[in-house]
Amino acid sequence: MKRVVLYIIYVSGLAWMITGMSSCANIIAPTGGPKDTLAPVLDTVRSFPKMEQLNYKGNVVLTFNEWIKTEKLKQDLIITPRVQNYSHKVVKKRLIITFLQPLDSNTTYNLDFRNTIQDITEGNATPVRLAFSTGSQLDTMQINGKVTELLSNAPGKATLLALYKEDDTLNVAEDPPYYLTQTDDAGYFNFKNIKANRYRLYAVKDANNNKYYTKGEMIGFVPGIIDLNQGNRDSLQIDLVKEDYEPPRLNSKVPKKHLVELNFNEGIREIKLDSGQTNFQDKIQYNIAPNGRKVILYNKQSLDSIRVRVIAIDSVDNRLSEEVTLQFNNKPIKDKDRAAFGVKIAPTNGIGVEDNQLELEFLFPKPVKNLDASKLKYLIDADTVNFQPLIVDSTTKLQWNEYRTKLTLTRSIQFKNAIKVISDTAAFISVIDDSTTLVQQPIQRIDPTSVGLVNIKVETSTPNFVIQLLDQEFELIKEQDNSEVTGNQFRFNNLPPGTYTIRVIIDENNNGRWDPSDFKKEKLAEKIFFYDNPVQLRANWEQNITVKF
Known part of the structure; x- marks a missing residue:
C-alpha cells in the first residue's frame, strides 16, 4: 500500500504543507543556492559562562546559531592559565568543554579558540575568545609586544609566547608555561587578564606544537624578570634566533686508501689536529670538505696509525676537543680508485x-x-x-x-x-x-655600464660593526667590517642590477662575526639593524645612502 509522506518546508517564517505519494522517504541535503560564507554566530544567551563572569567554576558550553564542527581543537585551543586535562564534544549547535581537574581559585581564565570552531558545511571559522574568573574579581594585567626573526627581519608569525612564574620550577625547555598565547601574522602578541606577579617571558617557534622549546627551534626572550606588580608591560620587542651552544660531534671515522674521513654532525669552520709531535705536518695533511661536515686527513708517510687530538670549531665558536686514534689503509691506490683532482x-x-x-x-x-x-x-x-x-x-x-x-x-x-x-x-x-x-x-x-654601485655612509657611535648587502633571496652578496674602511664610508661596486637589502651587524665583542643568543645564560644575541627601504639598483647606476643607528 502506498504511504502518504508529509513535507514541511519553512520559508520566510511560514510553514507550507505539501503532500505526495511515495513508496519510501529519503532525507536529502538541500542543494543549489549561494555558497555559505558566514561564520557561526555565538548565542550569548544560551552560552555560559558569560564573558568576564565572576565566581564561575563549571564547564564551558558555547551555543551557536547553526550546526558546528571543531578542527584541531586540542592542538590549537589556547587556555590560560594552562589546563592540561579537559575533554570536548560537539552536539549539533553546541560545543562543551569539560574540565577534568578543579580550576585554580581566584584566577582569571582565558580561552582563545582561534579557528577551531567552524560551520559544518563550508568550514567557516568563528574566532571566539572567552574570559571568566573563579574568584570575585578579574585579573587585569597585560603584556604586549612584537616578535621578529632577527636575521631576516621577518615578523615572527605563529610564534608561541610562554610566560612562567618566577618562583615556578617549570622550565621553557621541558614544560609548557603557566600562561601562553600566540602571535598574529604581523608578529604581534597580547596577554590579557594576567594575575599581578613576577614572570619570565619567552618566544618559541614551536614547530612540534609541544608548547615548549625544543632544540633546533627558534627562541627569543626578555632578559630578567617582568614584574606586573609594577604595572602593565607594553611594546616589548623579542628577537627570534636559532641558538647553537653545543659543540660539534664527531660521528664517525672512515678509513680509506691513504686517508681517513672524519664526519661531523654539523658544518665545521676550523679544524686543528695535534699529535704532540713537532713534525706532524710532514706526516698528515688535512682539509675541510666543501660541505663543511667532513674533514679529510691524508697519510703522507704511510703510517699504520696515529693518535691525535681533534679540535673542531663551528660557525659560532662552539668547540670540540677529542682524542682519537686514526687507522690508515695503506694499500696502493689504483687509478680507478682515485677521486678526481680538478681545479x-x-x-x-x-x-x-x-x-x-x-x-x-x-x-x-x-x-x-x-x-x-x-x-x-x-x-x-x-x-x-x-x-x-x-x-x-x-x-x-x-x-x-x-x-x-x-x-x-x-x-x-x-x-x-x-x-x-x-x-x-x-x-x-x-x-x-x-x-x-x-x-x-x-x-x-x-663592463661598467652593466653593473651598479652602492655607496653607504654610516652615522653611528658604535665602535664595531659590519655592513652586509643581501640580494632578493636574502643571500649575502658582500660585506665589509668598519675597520676596513675610512670614515665609515662603505663602497660596494660591480653589483648586478637588482634589489638589495642593507643589514648591519653590531659586533659587540669585536670577533668579526655575529654571535647568537643563549637563553640559558640570559645572553642576548648581538644586535642587528636593517635599512628601512630596499635598495633598487639598475645598470650603470650609483646609489648614495646614509644609514644611522
Whole structure:
C-alpha cells in the first residue's frame, strides 16, 4: 500500500504543507543556492559562562546559531592559565568543554579558540575568545609586544609566547608555561587578564606544537624578570634566533686508501689536529670538505696509525676537543680508485676583471703539494697563439689558504675585452700525487655600464660593526667590517642590477662575526639593524645612502 509522506518546508517564517505519494522517504541535503560564507554566530544567551563572569567554576558550553564542527581543537585551543586535562564534544549547535581537574581559585581564565570552531558545511571559522574568573574579581594585567626573526627581519608569525612564574620550577625547555598565547601574522602578541606577579617571558617557534622549546627551534626572550606588580608591560620587542651552544660531534671515522674521513654532525669552520709531535705536518695533511661536515686527513708517510687530538670549531665558536686514534689503509691506490683532482678557476669577485687588475681563485678538492708555474698561462682577447706566463715573480702575488686548497693570484694585465687562463696538465700535484687536467677558463672584463654601485655612509657611535648587502633571496652578496674602511664610508661596486637589502651587524665583542643568543645564560644575541627601504639598483647606476643607528 502506498504511504502518504508529509513535507514541511519553512520559508520566510511560514510553514507550507505539501503532500505526495511515495513508496519510501529519503532525507536529502538541500542543494543549489549561494555558497555559505558566514561564520557561526555565538548565542550569548544560551552560552555560559558569560564573558568576564565572576565566581564561575563549571564547564564551558558555547551555543551557536547553526550546526558546528571543531578542527584541531586540542592542538590549537589556547587556555590560560594552562589546563592540561579537559575533554570536548560537539552536539549539533553546541560545543562543551569539560574540565577534568578543579580550576585554580581566584584566577582569571582565558580561552582563545582561534579557528577551531567552524560551520559544518563550508568550514567557516568563528574566532571566539572567552574570559571568566573563579574568584570575585578579574585579573587585569597585560603584556604586549612584537616578535621578529632577527636575521631576516621577518615578523615572527605563529610564534608561541610562554610566560612562567618566577618562583615556578617549570622550565621553557621541558614544560609548557603557566600562561601562553600566540602571535598574529604581523608578529604581534597580547596577554590579557594576567594575575599581578613576577614572570619570565619567552618566544618559541614551536614547530612540534609541544608548547615548549625544543632544540633546533627558534627562541627569543626578555632578559630578567617582568614584574606586573609594577604595572602593565607594553611594546616589548623579542628577537627570534636559532641558538647553537653545543659543540660539534664527531660521528664517525672512515678509513680509506691513504686517508681517513672524519664526519661531523654539523658544518665545521676550523679544524686543528695535534699529535704532540713537532713534525706532524710532514706526516698528515688535512682539509675541510666543501660541505663543511667532513674533514679529510691524508697519510703522507704511510703510517699504520696515529693518535691525535681533534679540535673542531663551528660557525659560532662552539668547540670540540677529542682524542682519537686514526687507522690508515695503506694499500696502493689504483687509478680507478682515485677521486678526481680538478681545479676551478674564477675571479674572486665572481664577475670579472676591473681596471686591468686580475684577481683569481684556484679551488681544489684536495691539498696541493706542488705547483708548476710554467704550466699556468694566459691569452689576451682573440689571440690563440701568443701564450704568456701567468705568474711573473715581480708582479704576481700568490697566497694559499691554511689547508692549501685555495690559491689566490693577483697581478695586473693589460687587455681589452677578455683573457683566457690556461692551467695545463699537471700544473698542480696533490698531496697524494694526483695531477690536475687541462683547464681553460675565459675571464671577462667588467663592463661598467652593466653593473651598479652602492655607496653607504654610516652615522653611528658604535665602535664595531659590519655592513652586509643581501640580494632578493636574502643571500649575502658582500660585506665589509668598519675597520676596513675610512670614515665609515662603505663602497660596494660591480653589483648586478637588482634589489638589495642593507643589514648591519653590531659586533659587540669585536670577533668579526655575529654571535647568537643563549637563553640559558640570559645572553642576548648581538644586535642587528636593517635599512628601512630596499635598495633598487639598475645598470650603470650609483646609489648614495646614509644609514644611522
